[in-house]
Amino acid sequence: MNRPPLFRVGLLLTERCDVACRHCWFDSSPDRKATMTLKQAERYIDEAAARTHERPDGDAIGSTLGLTSMLRAAGYRATAVVGGRLFMGSQSGAVYALDAETGCTYWVFEAETWVRTAISVGPYSGGYAVYFADAGNTYDLRWNSVQGGIIDDNYEENDDYLSAHDLSSFEGLWLSSIDGHGIQADDDWYEISIVPGYENVIIILNFTHSISNIDLGLYDNNGNLIISNASTTDNEYLNYIVSLSGVYYIEVYGNNTGNIYDFTWETKEVLPSETIPGYDLLFFLSSILIIALLLFIKWKRIKF
Numbered sequence: 001m002n003r004p005p006l007f008r009v010g011l012l013l014t015e016r017c018d019v020a021c022r023h024c025w026f027d028s029s030p031d032r033k034a035t036m037t038l039k040q041a042e043r044y045i046d047e048a049a050a051r052t053h054e055r056p057d058g059d060a061i062g063s064t065l066g067l068t069s070m071l072r073a074a075g076y077r078a079t080a081v082v083g084g085r086l087f088m089g090s091q092s093g094a095v096y097a098l099d100a101e102t103g104c105t106y107w108v109f110e111a112e113t114w115v116r117t118a119i120s121v122g123p124y125s126g127g128y129a130v131y132f133a134d135a136g137n138t139y140d141l142r143w144n145s146v147q148g149g150i151i152d153d154n155y156e157e158n159d160d161y162l163s164a165h166d167l168s169s170f171e172g173l174w175l176s177s178i179d180g181h182g183i184q185a186d187d188d189w190y191e192i193s194i195v196p197g198y199e200n201v202i203i204i205l206n207f208t209h210s211i212s213n214i215d216l217g218l219y220d221n222n223g224n225l226i227i228s229n230a231s232t233t234d235n236e237y238l239n240y241i242v243s244l245s246g247v248y249y250i251e252v253y254g255n256n257t258g259n260i261y262d263f264t265w266e267t268k269e270v271l272p273s274e275t276i277p278g279y280d281l282l283f284f285l286s287s288i289l290i291i292a293l294l295l296f297i298k299w300k301r302i303k304f
Helices: 038-050 067-073 279-303
Strands: 079-082 085-088 094-099 105-110 120-124 127-133 138-143 182-184 188-194 200-206 214-219 225-229 236-241 246-254 259-268
Touching: 079 120, 094 127, 182 246, 200 214, 200 246, 214 236, 214 259, 225 236, 246 259
Parallel strands: none
Antiparallel strands: 079 085, 085 094, 094 105, 120 127, 127 138, 182 259, 188 246, 200 236, 200 259, 214 225, 214 246
16 A cells, blocks of 8 residues: 655644643543553654655655654653754663754764763863663764754854843853853853943853863943953953943853853842941041041151
């Protein structure tokens, strides 16, 4: 029996639904418990891949599988998406590096048992490594190139202040908790917003200098540099009081080698000098000291 060309694939990951519609083809409802396992999903994907054909217009079939969204919707935690690649562990022990959009396979590694941890990706000795563990071992799979040698983060494209990634709503949070670590593969720009009375800006940037240097800059709303920090050690730190409230930009820049970084920013209230705690006492003591000094000078003149 010849089957027709396969143009679209949909996976029903669960029969559970918040509502129970009379017209539902799958009879889904809040009471249904059936879910699709990862092995079942992999098998269905393999079956679909075996039936792919070329469209009449020449476009390859397969990009509609939506591997990234499917796995995330299934709640499968042993995955990571970095630089356009989906790194996926499995219960069989296979670890895949796939194209996050098309599902095409870059490489497969067979661990001894099922992958039980989340997958992390980071730089290692001029290349990159995937870190994970199975039921009895830990692994660091290393390779030398990803998309021409450097992967990038989930905040791209943010290569200048006009395309800066907006972090105005994430004051006090580390970048890694928002959408993963930053990767210094090119200039990375972030937008922040400062409200009146809180013009004291504090930025903490963490990275490992021995892997590659990363520097930090603060810019005004026209992209003009205000202050920067470019040390030759781990991490950078800025603590600066800007003149006005409004939009500002943070630039993370360096050698463009793919070093991973994390940073956070916050603002603090700028207090007028007369409201600084202890200011009155300090002024009083300073006045006494000045009067005593004047009396001493006068006494010295009279004596001699």
